[in-house]
Amino acid sequence: MKCALQDTPSLFALRRQARPGVTTKSLSSSQGSRFKQGQLAFLMAGVLLVMQPMPAHAAGPIVLDMASQPLADALLQIGRLAQVEIAFSPGQVREKRAVALQGELTVEQALDTLLAPWGLAARAQGDQRYTIVTATVAKGLSVLEPVRVQGQRVGERNYTREELDQRAAGNRDLSSLLADNPAVRQNEAAKTSANRGSLALEDISFYGASPFQNQFQIDGISSTNQIDPASRNLNLQVGNVPAYSQAYNLDTNMLESVTVLDSSIPVEYGRFTGGVVDAKVRDPKGSNSFRADFSYNSSGLTSQTVPEEQKKKFGAGEPGFTPAWTKRFSSAMLDVGITDNTAALISVSRRESSIDRTMRVLHEKEFSDVNTNSKDRVDNVFAKIHTRWSASTDSAWTFKYADRREDLVDSGITANRVQWQHQQKAYGLGFDLNHDFGWGQGRLQLGYDQMNSYRNSDGTEYMVNMVFLPNGRPDYTYISGGFGQESTEQRNLTMKTRLEFKPFQTGAIEHTPYVGFELAHTKGEFVRDRDAYGGQRRHYSDGQPSKVQVLNYYRAGEVGVSYTNASVYVSDRMSWQRLALTTGLRMDKDNYFGNTNLAPRTLLEWDVLGTGETRLSGGWSRYYGMDILGIAMRERKSQLHTLLVTGGNPVDRPSHTAYKLDGLKTPYDDEWALRLQQQLTNKVAAELAYVRRYGRQQVSIEGLAKTGYTYTNNGKSKTDAVTLSLMNTAPWTLGESLWTGRVDVTYQHSKRNNKLADGYDGEAEAQEENIYYNGDLIRRGDRPVGDYNLPWRVSAGVTGMWARYGLQMNNRINWNSARMDVHYVGLNRGDGLEKYESGRVGSYWTWDMRLDWEPAMLKGLGLGLDVLNVLDKQAPVVVSTPTSVLNPNLYRTGRELWLRASYRY
Template identity: 30%
Template sequence: MRALMSLTPLIAILAGLHAASVSANHPPSVTAATPCRDNSTDTACPQVLPAIKVRGQALPAGLQVLNHELIEQLPTGEGNLADLLRINPAVDFSRSSRGSANSGVMRPEEFSFHGQAYYQNLFMIDGIGVNNDINPASGNSDFGTPGLTRPTGGSSPQGYYLDVGLLDQVEIYDSNVPASFGGFTGGVVSAKMKRYDGGDFVDLRYGIQRDEWESFHIAPRDVDDFDNAAGYDAEFTPIYRKDSYSLSAQQGLTARSGLTLGLSRRSSAFLQTTPDGDPVYFNDRIDNIHARVDTQWSERLDTGISLRYSERHHDGITSPVYDDPYTKDHSGIGLGGNLEYQLAAGQTFTLDMGLDRNEDTLDSARSISVIDLSSGEKYGGFGDIDQHQTRLSLAPKLELRPVHNGNLEHRITLGGELRYVDARYSRPENVDNYFYLASGSLSRHSRYARGDVAVNYLSQALYVDDRIRWHNVDLRLGLRADYNGWLGNLDFAPRLSADWDLFGNGHTRLLAGANRYYGRSFLQYAINDALQGLYTQTTYRPDGTVLRIKQGVDSSGQLDLSTPYSDELMLGWVQQAGPFNSTLKLVRRDSHDGVRKVDHNDLTYYDNGGLSNTTSITWELDHADHPLRIGNSATVARLALGWKDSTSNSQDDDGYEGKIDTNPVFYQGRLIDSSDLPAWDYNIPLSVSLSSITQVATWNLTWSNVVNLRNGGVIARDTRDNTADGYDIYDDVALNDLVTLDTKLQWKPKLWSDHQGYLMVEVSNVFDDVISTKTGDSQYISDLYTPGRKVWLEMGLRF
């Protein structure tokens, strides 16, 4: 109830806007002024209010643009990319992604667009795709026991864990995505790193978060384990400290070129307990480096060269039995180049280039493990593993000058992508496991041999996009062709959309779209079964002679996969009324050929049995062009609602490693196909986000608030019972609703000369409301709760 009361002031803001629109457009106490530079410290200079959407040039209804002012002002917790997307109604997060018991962990969250697989989103930096395609659906095994006959877990589809403080702009596409984007079935997150804008400055910041500033919520049966930080898998992190350090700087090099530099480290140290009962502190950190030189060679030629680096590094312990420590890294390093040239005939040519290496590594203390029943000794580790992909990308694009034919105008864009990918799994040395009997004799020796598995291939894409204007109607006719040299698939994806300006004044627009999106394929498919062939187990008799030798074999069938795809139908209505901008959208996604694992006739292989269907309705309302001014303050507010109905034949968290029940199931009193069951995760049926940003320019204060409501919804759970005919019985599991308020207050006082201070306090879940995310009814499974109240402090200096 307290959280619901927090809606009141924000609703009042929205309700009073229309009456205040005249004064908002002509405020008596504020005169027109030239906007200040971003690095200005002049207190007399009015702050420029951020706009979630750029007006003047109408944005496509499926695109959201976040500029760097808004990025800084939104409550973003620890500064991860996922935190920016919480105000987007098309985006959903896993119910289990955040927990109150283990908030010391630094891993960023994953997210889904319109119910699609979270590992099938496209991530881009400065025009180049930077996804990690090694084993992106394996994030659940972050601190778990490493696998020796499967790829290392704890990975992510995000090749770079970006610090949002280094971003200049983020474009988020959820529907009607242009043909220039490919390799996704969900959505597109295109980040533009900061670049030199003509002002020289240095910005230093330090932030801190501590366990004493968090309200924990733990199941009664787990309180003792939590208080004592029982375990080594980061399930409980009662004692932690998080620190963040960042440096951002810009410096002009010549009259036409400048350097941008960004460095950041976000780290966490939290208490754990070894299998022997000894306390140990784990370190979990994320580092980012961004360097870029931009040059304007002439009025027609601009170039940019950049270096990007991101690494997450954390500790772990091998297992309860083999207690050697290990470290895991998820990293990306890359070089980027951007060229834009205005041709004499009026065309614009751009070329984006990238050379990126993404890596998931395991570094263990030893590559030998022993259980000796005669001495009681148990020790060892699982050796080292290196998984990496190197990608060379070229993305040329040519925008032709507009062509007019009577009332028709054509704006044609031609482009393509060329990607060479080299992906490898490497075990540099043998890993040996020995089991000794109580008599002291060797009973079993297992060897996981050194070896490499590699896949390298060339992918190509061509696309054409024709934007046609006829009177008040804008049409986009696009076609994209992708060829995957590994799987040998040639895929054609039409992209069609229409935008009708009903009265010709931009106030009322009707939208429609029909699009197909093809996803990506992953190294995991190729290496799983090859690793089985590197396994040998030798069993001995008590006298030391060999009893038998078991050699692992490749049990897979032939890898013959189609590319997963999602078909989209979209209808929309955009309305401007008084100070308000409203966008209503209906999006239907039918997804096919999802990759899943199958066991059949003693063979294990992948097939394209995955199916899902999602219907989404989103509504967004803002007044970004008409801030509400009260005294010296200016406030913009935004309301976003999302409703979703999602079904899927995948009923687990294993992604492409999950197996699908192809038999009918008994659900809600009748037999249905498993694909008609509610989606297992990323299926919050109703979400509401209400955000506001208030600026008091004369005091250099910015106050931001975000209220989020998440309807719990229903999932279907296998009861483990069967009908008389042998069909599995599924029952509904209802989950609770959650309302949270996050608030952030920033103060940028002018200190002296051209120096500006920075103080920030952010409180997430102000009213400390939580729900259980438990999805089963077993009494042996504890309740897990969403995070409680947290406080984050940050200070800095800009000069």
């Protein structure tokens, strides 16, 4: 029995459907068979069933009495009633829900009512056939989409292309996009003006989980760095290669959508404890169109506040500081229809920030500052080819490439021409095959990804040079050289299959089951291209030869580990009247740590009134995280080091730092989630959600370099979160304008025994120990959390569109509550216990605005202005320690202007 709860469209839904702009030809069984024999034998073995086209009849008015239901089911029902063929692809209708329809309507009216809220439209192809396409509006403005509530999975937020176009984008990266997501918290230091010229990605934490245990995907294939995602040291240091969890630094302008899953996450997703972020590359439409975009920003268009004590480092542009910059972002996209059934999209972008940095240069005993024009550049290239092989089979090939390079210099007092470059480079190829068997929908995905991080410097000898006078007294000291090139390299081979069965009945219960299998082989390496040296050398001005006092030898070579992770999962959604119970089980097994992890997940949903307007859901889930390969390589990496000279005497002492991993288990999170969804009016919906997360077996480290380190599972955490959301389910009208809006009020409270920012180098603290906090003796476990801590946040966004004038405006307002920073201030003299004091960071407001104009007299041209932090509120986001006599407060970036232009043809 179908009910309004069945809001997750089955993937088996009508497959004789066309991607927007790609015509689908109806095939008879014999035609489809000959077609597949000629062109699909290399793609899928077995018999491919081709669905018969519907009988052709003229479409007249039809009487409808349809309850709210999955969009796919509603389209099928209209097709049956009107005896017309409605062609759509599963991706167009997946996770979308249709509104209720009553009355006598034409097919066109019914389709428009169902499709308009989702930014879709029906294109007539004769009297008896309609193809579902992406809707367009006058002057090329994006469709003003409602904020989704029904039709999305519980715990899911989908950022569509239209919503991405409406937001002030800043650096156009995923971290900026998700910064105001209710489930997300960032390290507040990420919001400072000291390094605003950088294009570095910021880390995000879902519900207090580790920011380095999120699953980032591109078109469903993992793009997550598993080697050392917590490495943030930008300094020139041997063995140090900065990296990020997001191995691909993505330009959101290149994406079709971004799907975020933060709670009640289905079993097909695994290897995370935080959340899942799936970025979908833009799909080809076969429209034979071209688009170019340009954005401009500079430090002259940005307001910054830097404390007096940091102005010298800031002015010199030391690592972590960008005093003056110019940002130029450009992108281009070409959409081509190759045949009636094949379309291709090629998109390229370059985001570049030119930054003024000061490099120290030594000339005849005197140091001088030389200005350099450093670059921080991110290139993206994507290509996607989509082919509809038959009415029941389609495939897509996707090429992806992202390359970020950041130039840095040493502005220290004794540095002499010391400069280096950080690079994060990733590229890959993905294949996606979908087939409708009639009794179910099958999907096969294959992926190859190479994700590397580099640190490059010209020299291979990094030396501290001490120059002495003839009388033996020190004259001056300078640092020179570098460590050559070092890199961390990760190679992924991925295969994913999924089979979703057509719903079937057992008595009064309807089942919608699916099963899947994943196989992922990952190889991680640390590579040093050339031998490198570091140490101390003495120079004498009386003619004596130079003497090496300390010399470390870092041998060229590579160390690595590889492992294979196999996953299998099964899930069934059982519906009975107004109740639906989803149960699932996922098993992951790896052959390196030897862990076998079982992750059950459940979700119970109740359509309270049977209309879909009041829905209550609750569930329990377990999420197992990733195994970080970097910790498995540390001991072997240390063996590439040999101490050759110390105190001026040769020693030839190989280095070996022990790291014990025996018995290390996979970290996991247990989650309880409750949600109430209520349709308040025909255009406004509300959602109240509560999520509790328990972090278990979190990885931490103990020990000393001399005695060796041991990785343990002693970390743990607990987070409670409440979110209230109000949103439009359809635009509302004010004069000639259309408006949508969304408001999120969220509260989070976390307790944990480690610092998230420390990654895998942090030590878990004993929660039962006593400490002093603001002068009071308390348990360590009762001390407030410092990093990734923001108790309250209110985010409100409203978008208005005046199609007649080609105008669109978006305003986003965020209120961030006051919070406490926690600082260690030493040991208590009386009993030797640790002392901590708090520093209050006040609340602050931000207002971001985007304005777009597409003038009617200049067809295809678009002009835009982004204003971030309109009111120029530069509140402190990190405060100084209570014992500091200085004021190293970090302030939020002030008003920031972006000028934009685009052209479509």
